[in-house]
């Protein structure tokens with residue numbers, strides 16, 4: 384696609400955009416009566432207009448039927464989970480029974496580590512990216528200690544090479560090989576929250592398996608953003624939050640994927656009654672019998688309100704079509720990169736881009752490393768109505784999202800960077 388710097392092109396791209404109507408499915412933020420441009424769907428996705436009605440329905444069921452709603456509401460709460468796993472399976476490239484919606488991300492990460500990090504005297508190391516999200520770092524550290532190992536010698540971080548900001552797949556694979564026999568688990572983000580780098584999940588999984596280790600992924604910044612094939616890639620497990628690209632609302636209920644190959648094997652887990660075989664759960668018998676698939680990792684009664692909030696968003700994904708969303712994501716980001724490159728040509732000293740330029744190594748997010756006075760530039764963008772993210776010491780993160788951002792918004796933001 385050939386781009387040009389004109390505002391007319393941005394307008395034309397918007398007019399031709401088949402997903403344009405979906406912006407209207409969301410409530411966009413306003414300040415002093417003026418609509419703002421929201422580029423932070425990577426942090427907290429916008430609220431679908433439907434969310435309110437779906438929450439109201441649950442409140443109505445509750446007030447009119449009480450606990451009977453689990454079985455006798457028009458949309459029985461007992462089956463509500465199935466409304467979520469279908470659309471999520473498409474988004475994650477999974478089978479429906481490999482997906483469970485429960486808890487929140489960090490809690491699910493801990494639960495997955497219980498099942499998939501079982502260090503032995505010879506095989507005990509965890510290999511991960513340097514600068515992983517703090518929750519990930521703390522979960523590794525505390526599991527390692529829980530098993531009586533020393534985090535310093537057990538958690539192996541792969542660092543970028545000198546002078547580089549992102550990781551090379553070859554270096555990740557070489558590290559896994561180097562620690563081969565001693566590696567129990569390889570756990571990476573899908574997309575690093577800071578750099579926006581999309582890792583080669585298939586290659587990392589294969590290298591982990593070749594070494595005899597499990598491969599797990601924290602997909603907080605990948606789920607609902609990029610195309611994934613968790614089942615076909617043989618990823619052992621993954622977890623993600625549903626409030627970033629998936630618009631489930633603040634503190635949304637989280638998600639986990641457990642590959643079919645692990646179903647029915649009675650992997651160790653911290654069990655509760657909600658993971659018990661659904662047909663006989665209410666007999667309340669002694670001795671834990673898990674549900675067959677990923678749902679067998681549930682422990683507590685889920686929040687139906689949080690289910691309802693997530694459903695509102697997942698229905699928009701299903702209606703828009705995941706492939707259409709992916710096509711727009713690619714084009715929208717190609718346009719953003721074209722515009723950012725133009726800014727760099729005009730103002731070579733303003734910023735560098737730490738996110739990989741390779742379209743296969745990034746999703747929606749771009750992280751700009753601002754050379755000087757980054758905070759002032761951030762303040763100017765915010766003041767002009769562009770909601771972006773500031774990370775100390777000098778990084779501005781922004782993410783145009785295919786369901787509700789436009790080409791014109793990207794044009795407008797980059798005009799500010801150019802200084803117009």
Ligand SMILES: *Cc1c(COP(=O)(O)O)cnc(C)c1O
Nearest residue numbers: 487488489516518576601603624
């Ligand atoms: C956002 C994010 C989290 C947040 O975890 P919560 O348990 O939902 O607070 C964890 N890990 C990564 C990589 C994230 O980007």
